[in-house]
Amino acid sequence: TSAARAAAVREGVGRLGVGEGARVEVRLRDRRKLKGYVSEAGAEHFVVRDSRGAATVVAYPDVAQVKGQNLSTGTKVAIGAGIAATAVILFILWASQFE
Numbered sequence: 001t002s003a004a005r006a007a008a009v010r011e012g013v014g015r016l017g018v019g020e021g022a023r024v025e026v027r028l029r030d031r032r033k034l035k036g037y038v039s040e041a042g043a044e045h046f047v048v049r050d051s052r053g054a055a056t057v058v059a060y061p062d063v064a065q066v067k068g069q070n071l072s073t074g075t076k077v078a079i080g081a082g083i084a085a086t087a088v089i090l091f092i093l094w095a096s097q098f099e
Contacts, residue, residue, distance in 0.1 A: 030062070
């Protein structure tokens, strides 16, 4: 039903959160597509801001599909630490060639 679909969209947008890290691609039931980030999420609608900063208010029942990603701060820190550790290991291996 459309109510169940709207509830699923609301839950998904809620999990993504809001802010520039909450990137989404939304396909509306009228076949329009929106791409940007969730700048606001309420009980009845959410707002998608595109790369130009234009805001589009989207009612949950109007959504056919939403895809999104949002890396938490902890995930970003873990990725950064992994990159740094790899760089240190590579440097040590490189430096050991000259001994």
